[in-house]
Amino acid sequence: MSGNKVTLPLGWTTTRVDRVGIVRLGRQRSPDKHTGEHATKYLRAANIKASGIDLTDILTMDFTPAERAIFRLRRGDILLTEASGSSSQVGRAAQWNGEIADCCYQNTIIRFRPHAVTPAYALTVFRYYAASGIFGRLARGVGIQHLGASRFAGLSFPLPPWEEQQRIATAVELRRQEIREADAHLRSALEHLGAQRSEVFAAAARGELVERSVSLHGHIEVSRTLSLMERQSDGRQESLFESPSATQPRAEVDASLPTGWISARIGELGEVRLGRQRSPEHHRGEHLRRYLRVANVLEDRVDVSEVHEMNFTPEEYEIYALREGDILLNEGQSIELVGRPAMFRRELDGVCFQNTLIRFRAGPAIYSEFALLVFLHYLHAGKFSAVARGSTNIAHLGLDRFRSMTMSVPPLEEQERIVKEARQRLSEVEEQTRAVSAAITRLSEMERELLAAAVAGELVPQQPGEESAEDLLARLGEPVEAVSLPSGKQTKTSNGGAMKRKSVKPSGKESATTLNELLQKAGRPLSLPELFALTGFDRDEPEHVESFYLALRAELNHTVRQVGGDAENAILERIADAP
Numbered sequence: 001m002s003g004n005k006v007t008l009p010l011g012w013t014t015t016r017v018d019r020v021g022i023v024r025l026g027r028q029r030s031p032d033k034h035t036g037e038h039a040t041k042y043l044r045a046a047n048i049k050a051s052g053i054d055l056t057d058i059l060t061m062d063f064t065p066a067e068r069a070i071f072r073l074r075r076g077d078i079l080l081t082e083a084s085g086s087s088s089q090v091g092r093a094a095q096w097n098g099e100i101a102d103c104c105y106q107n108t109i110i111r112f113r114p115h116a117v118t119p120a121y122a123l124t125v126f127r128y129y130a131a132s133g134i135f136g137r138l139a140r141g142v143g144i145q146h147l148g149a150s151r152f153a154g155l156s157f158p159l160p161p162w163e164e165q166q167r168i169a170t171a172v173e174l175r176r177q178e179i180r181e182a183d184a185h186l187r188s189a190l191e192h193l194g195a196q197r198s199e200v201f202a203a204a205a206r207g208e209l210v211e212r213s214v215s216l217h218g219h220i221e222v223s224r225t226l227s228l229m230e231r232q233s234d235g236r237q238e239s240l241f242e243s244p245s246a247t248q249p250r251a252e253v254d255a256s257l258p259t260g261w262i263s264a265r266i267g268e269l270g271e272v273r274l275g276r277q278r279s280p281e282h283h284r285g286e287h288l289r290r291y292l293r294v295a296n297v298l299e300d301r302v303d304v305s306e307v308h309e310m311n312f313t314p315e316e317y318e319i320y321a322l323r324e325g326d327i328l329l330n331e332g333q334s335i336e337l338v339g340r341p342a343m344f345r346r347e348l349d350g351v352c353f354q355n356t357l358i359r360f361r362a363g364p365a366i367y368s369e370f371a372l373l374v375f376l377h378y379l380h381a382g383k384f385s386a387v388a389r390g391s392t393n394i395a396h397l398g399l400d401r402f403r404s405m406t407m408s409v410p411p412l413e414e415q416e417r418i419v420k421e422a423r424q425r426l427s428e429v430e431e432q433t434r435a436v437s438a439a440i441t442r443l444s445e446m447e448r449e450l451l452a453a454a455v456a457g458e459l460v461p462q463q464p465g466e467e468s469a470e471d472l473l474a475r476l477g478e479p480v481e482a483v484s485l486p487s488g489k490q491t492k493t494s495n496g497g498a499m500k501r502k503s504v505k506p507s508g509k510e511s512a513t514t515l516n517e518l519l520q521k522a523g524r525p526l527s528l529p530e531l532f533a534l535t536g537f538d539r540d541e542p543e544h545v546e547s548f549y550l551a552l553r554a555e556l557n558h559t560v561r562q563v564g565g566d567a568e569n570a571i572l573e574r575i576a577d578a579p
Helices: 065-071 119-131 134-138 149-153 162-206 218-230 314-320 368-381 383-387 399-404 412-455 469-476 515-522 528-535 542-555
Strands: 013-016 021-025 039-043 059-062 078-081 093-095 109-114 156-159 262-265 270-274 288-292 308-311 327-330 341-343 351-353 357-362 406-409 560-564 571-574
Touching (some): 119 134, 149 542, 162 406, 327 368, 368 383
Antiparallel strands (some): 288 308, 327 341
């Protein structure tokens, strides 16, 4: 199955996917099919989820009655995603259980219709192929990875006896259900830990995290804080749109705050500055410096794995250089992430910042670590998103709006105690989060191990006396579907043009033309393009091309053989003494 020889249990055999079921790619979507007389609901890759079929967004397009006969889904069909931008998502599989009547499917899906295999066991095998990376390694393409119906059809398939297939599928579903339940509990625990984290930020900002020391000199502490604020020279970045009144101090004592605390605007507590704008003339220069942007500032963490450079003159460097303890906030972001803060902890030396970020440099009245806790609370509580402006895609916090926001400030000694307690609690939450996340990862590994055991015959015991897989295949014969060749006749449209030839089902009265018969009629070996032309298929119709290769695969080395050329320029001849 993965290229290594696998020893299977007694009664099992290894065959091909297209020997145990019928493989067909869906109907191509094109503008001329968007409307028509036969509007039909259809599935596409987006509807195939790891958890099953997602019916929340079902589209329609025109399928003629003949096309419906080919592409209609039946209960028990297994649907696989044919393509994805990620190789790990190629071949994602789910079972169709007749959720919608007369539903068809698009060519972003491969349909497997079981023949010598139960649907549930086939789904188990395909899930194993996806989880183990077999589908990913088989996929081809640049940007978009394609599984390919032909490549999929040619994969090896481990086939147990029919009764054992049923036992395996039952055992797999039981254990997968247990894994799903464990996963749900663990993810609930993650949400609870996330809520605990938010509660720590909120308690820190409100003065509820540590026990307050009884002070009879709250007014003295307030005076000390105000005095420290007066020493603040914020080197403020002026705004043309800010009124003079907005620059006046507004720090005040609020009776609702704990003793010794004051309420102040963020701009009064430190320097607030927008980063340097990025423009083409700064891409080169004599003073290239690394700089941080939104992608580098995550929640409570600066990521320097990918840092860009642009030119900063020595004068600009003095303005935009980062110091340890500076807090950076996302100025432009999605509405739920705008204002996302992190502290610069000197992850890099000599680094600046771009104007997609706001820098807060704490003044003498506030510790950077305490300010960061408050900003994290504002992020989680939606305070930043409440003041942000912009479109649904990008919201801007705004330099002046951020600077004008108020925060409650305790005395420095209490700030220090709050920070120490908060970091202790957050460390415990982080440790538990890592443990839960590791357990979730382990569940995925357990499911892969379960599926591997299932397809290797190690999950349930074999029962003597059951019909072997080889006998099962011999008894059922080859899968049969309408992959026969056209009759060669053309029908006319009402406007006189020739309709594209379609595959027709073989009937009991008239057997379908075979490739062997076409080669006999030609009287000589033919190249692939020549043989394709004789079939009457339309090379512009993906289902016709797929049908041709399905027919070729069924007859190759049985009634026809390749006598020369590589795969792209093969010459085919009939086998004269073929049965």
